[in-house]
Amino acid sequence: MTRNRLYTPYQLKGLSLRNRIVMAPMCQYAVDAKDGIPNEWHYVHYISRAVGGTGLILIEMTNVEPDGRITDNCLGLWSDDHIPAFRRIVSEAHKHGAKVGIQIAHAGRKAQDAAQPVGPSDIPFGASSPVPRALSTDEVRAMAGKFKDAARRAVEAGVDTIELHGAHGYLIHQFHSKLVNNRQDAYGRDLALFGCEVVQAVKSVMPPDMPLIMRVSAAEYAEGGYDLAGGLEMFRRYRDAGVDVFHVSSGGEGPVGAQGSALYAGYQVPLARGLKAALGVPVIAVGLLDDAKLADATLAHGDADLVAVARGMLRDPYWALHAVQAAASGREAAAEAAELIPRPYTRGY
Numbered sequence: 001m002t003r004n005r006l007y008t009p010y011q012l013k014g015l016s017l018r019n020r021i022v023m024a025p026m027c028q029y030a031v032d033a034k035d036g037i038p039n040e041w042h043y044v045h046y047i048s049r050a051v052g053g054t055g056l057i058l059i060e061m062t063n064v065e066p067d068g069r070i071t072d073n074c075l076g077l078w079s080d081d082h083i084p085a086f087r088r089i090v091s092e093a094h095k096h097g098a099k100v101g102i103q104i105a106h107a108g109r110k111a112q113d114a115a116q117p118v119g120p121s122d123i124p125f126g127a128s129s130p131v132p133r134a135l136s137t138d139e140v141r142a143m144a145g146k147f148k149d150a151a152r153r154a155v156e157a158g159v160d161t162i163e164l165h166g167a168h169g170y171l172i173h174q175f176h177s178k179l180v181n182n183r184q185d186a187y188g189r190d191l192a193l194f195g196c197e198v199v200q201a202v203k204s205v206m207p208p209d210m211p212l213i214m215r216v217s218a219a220e221y222a223e224g225g226y227d228l229a230g231g232l233e234m235f236r237r238y239r240d241a242g243v244d245v246f247h248v249s250s251g252g253e254g255p256v257g258a259q260g261s262a263l264y265a266g267y268q269v270p271l272a273r274g275l276k277a278a279l280g281v282p283v284i285a286v287g288l289l290d291d292a293k294l295a296d297a298t299l300a301h302g303d304a305d306l307v308a309v310a311r312g313m314l315r316d317p318y319w320a321l322h323a324v325q326a327a328a329s330g331r332e333a334a335a336e337a338a339e340l341i342p343r344p345y346t347r348g349y
Contacts, residue, residue: 005299006292007324007340010055010306012244012282014209015161017306018097019055019340020299021320024247024286024310025103025163025215027060029073036066036076038085046089049313050098053320053340056306057093058163058213059086059102061170062154064146067114068106068171077104077150086157094158096342101161101213102154104147104202108132108171109180119174120181120188126255137185140194143171148201155206162202163213166195166238168252176234177253179222192237199241211244213284218271219250223257228274239279247284247308248272266294273303284308292323 010017030041042059049057062075069076076082090100109119109132118139119132135143151162166172174180175187175194187194203212216235219227235246248271250261261267268287276283285304289295290312298304313319321340341349 004296004324006296006307006320008299013211014207015056015099015211017055017099019053019320019324020306021053021055021295021323022284022286022306022308023049023054023057023313024308025058025060025165026310026314027070027074029071031073031075034072035081036063036069036074036078037082038075038089042075042085043089043092046100047092047096048317049320050093050096051342052316052318053324054098054313055320056161057098057100058308059089059100059159061103061105061107061165062150064104064106064143064150067111067117068108068146069114070107070110070112072113077102077153078146080153083153083157086154086159090158090160099160100158101163102157102159103163103165103215104150104154105165106143106146106171108169108174110169119171120183120194123180123182125169134183137187140187141197144194144197144201147198148205151202152205155210161211161213162206163215163247164195164198164202164243165215167215167217167247167249169217169254170252172198173217173253176231177220177225179220179225179253192234195234196237196241199238199243203242212242213245213247214238214243215247215249216275217250217252218248218268218275219261220253221251221256221259221261222254223259225253225257225259227259228271232275232278235275236279239281243281245282245284245305246275246279247286248275248304249286263288265289265291266298269298269303273301276304282306286310290319292326295323
């Protein structure tokens, strides 16, 4: 009988997951009061995926200051007033067997609704994008403190893990990209310095047994961007600063050039495999892994330790349950899949 790997439990430090399925963080742009506080949409959105069998739910990009949001309708963690609404989501998800993380971030030059976005330099994202203001050296140091404060609030809300967004052209990525960072101070001479300081600041307020995840763009697609080999030294620095798991994505730093990747099922898995092999750390693979058998095979081949699903879970809140059933082979595996079915729903199966 072929083992159903999607259903295999996973343990890392104090994080114990019922299966290897991750709900990738996906912006909902659904905050209605522009205050950054989760509302009933967010509550139903995340709890339904917990009921649907997901092992780890990563709450969408949640920002460390108001002007750090992609839009004014995005989530925030810049105030203690945000904590109760997040705590309600986390507590209820736990009741249904899921663990919950939160992605903490700053959009930097990609903040669409900021009066003037900020970044490591004054280089805009695109020809029609606003020109950002370059942060001063003191402001960069203070920004790490804002990430620390947001992480402390996330811990108070009861999360099981924290993910830093160092991918897709947002602030941490902007600092470690030579395409965006042309600074002359220490943060320009050492492209990984800002990210390392954020990692260390966040780790200082996390419980010792709580793993820290970092999402990275393992390759850039704009002209002159780094490839996996070029990014590994920065990622090694992040690992040594305290990152326990890398969530391996790509791109997002600028207009796609000739080296842009074709979008096909599993197109980012080779990046996850390469980063895992080079740095010897657990990785989460992501990128059109909606097919259960492909997701299962990614684990079977040792390409990743966990698989993240994004758009597939927007279409189907019960993707995890249905995928485990689809990937099951044999009576024992089918029985394991059946264990995920919520008791009130068993008649439907």
